[in-house]
Amino acid sequence: MWDYSDDECESEVCEEYPPDQPEEREIVANPHLLQRALDNLLERSPDKVFALDCEWRPSYRRGERNPVALLTIASQHHVTLIRLCRMYFRDGLLPATLMDFLCDGGCHFLGSGWSSDSSALEYSYGVPKETWQGLLDIQAVSKSINPQLRVGLQSMVQHYLGFRPPKSSIITMGDWEAQWLSDAQINYAALDALGERNRVALLTIATPDRVLLLRLCRMHLDGDVLPDVLLDFLEDEGNHFLGNGWTSDSSALEFSYDIQRGTWNRLIDIQHIARQMNDEMRVGLKQTVRHYLGFYPPKGPQITLGDWEAFRLSEAQINYAALDALYVGEIVANPSRVGAALRRLYNTSQDKVFALDCEWVPNLKHGERHPVALLTIASASHVVLLRLCKMRLGGKLPDDLMEFLEHPDMQFLGTGWASDVRELEYSYGIPSKTWDGLVDLQKVVREMFPGQDQRIGLKHLVWQFLGFWPPKGCAITLGDWEAQWLTRAQINYAMLDALYVGEIFRCMRCLQEQWQAEEWHMRCMQGGWYAHVGQIAEAAAPEEGEAFAEQDTAGAEEAEWDYEEQLAAQEEWEAEQQELATRMQGCSVY
């Protein structure tokens, strides 16, 4: 049945032992001697740590699987080779004596790359995979302390033991593996290295959670209930945990060990922190702040979310009032008056930068599609509301308007303009190339902050650059834009919507000029925004800027505050890392 004879196998085992060979070894090929051999093994192994390995004949054909021929059980000073191939088991299952030994809760088992061995044992002798729940796979350990190192035996031996394993035929290799695993010193060496690595290698992000995962795996051996030591450690308010992309890990843990996600409420995800460290602007966002503050215990002056909101709101009132009072609005429903209105708009504008926005009756039902009802054009001081739905245009915009829109000297702005382009093309056949020169602030911000959440609506832009949350009632947005008379609220809404866009753009430009902070500069360069807006700024006349100086300084101050907060957070994080490092020292995996 076997390619190589039994004698050959045994002689290899006997002759090729390394110098530090075990004092005793035993080869069992008779089921009746099994109990005695196991007792003997237990007796000589005070630490009850046993390494396991299986050997079977390689299969070279699809579907062909050879049963496990040899099971090696090794303690520090004793190796027992159980020649399963020589034994006859009545029901094809391993004898109870062996199974009892393997399931003994008082013993600790080790393996290397055990998954393949366990599947082979299951196939050969019906050993259920659950038997190995408490087995510690040193490949996993090695991976957790040194993810770069290959988990092959060659690499691991060389790394942990400092010499190259004898490279020879498959047989010697296999036997050497048995010997290698049997030597508990190796395991100790590996685990010693683990403790050491834990201290220094904590920065390698994968380490903490892998180690923690191993602990769980290890603890599970001793009983179905999670050990109190571990639970206490996890729920100890004095401990701090770090993770990297923890969401997926926590779900895996929940699935595997039924650990509640709530356990990780206090866990700090380094990915989040890192993202915020690199990005000063987005920290101002409400959601990010909530997230941010939610993770850090209140320090110094208590800054709650409510306080934040209050702080913002006071500014919001100022801004909102200023915006509302500053602008002159004009509603045009007569095609013949479009030209005059646009000329007024053009003449009162100093920088020739115009913000555009469209409104239409919402398509509430499937297949419904309403034409654009209102086109809002805003300069820095004037707003023109063109009620296209009242002009009886017959699917074509007035020439004056088209001329205005296609004028090369003017700069147009929009946010999320893609959908507006679609609607305008559908309603009035405006070719999309008309908008080639249009700056979409949404796109600009997306370029500025790569890697951030790209779902940036006008609401967020206003918050980010103007410092308050615009009131955006659904009732107005979803209202009837084709009504005979627009309500005051609708007019306000439409005006502000367009004005916000213009204000944001001017705020950006002022920030660009005023804020010489290095990060900002870098970010602008990176995002290509500098070139984008800078070009426009050069072409256009200088901005009067008086009305907005207040806002800009406020924005700059705030950004600076955020930046300082981040520095503090970074220091705190580093301190926590230190603490964690010392803490992890005390919690070796084993």
Place this chain on the structure above:
DNA sequence: CTAGTTCAACATTGCAAAAG
């Protein structure tokens, strides 16, 4: 050689936000 795994890249799905 085959079987099993791990990890990446890619596609798919569901969800939340934003738009009117």
Place this chain on the structure above:
DNA sequence: CTTTTGCAATGTTGAACTAG
């Protein structure tokens, strides 16, 4: 209410390793 869009979780595939 519908639609679109990006994100995050999930599923799938294939290459690279490791095992005998």
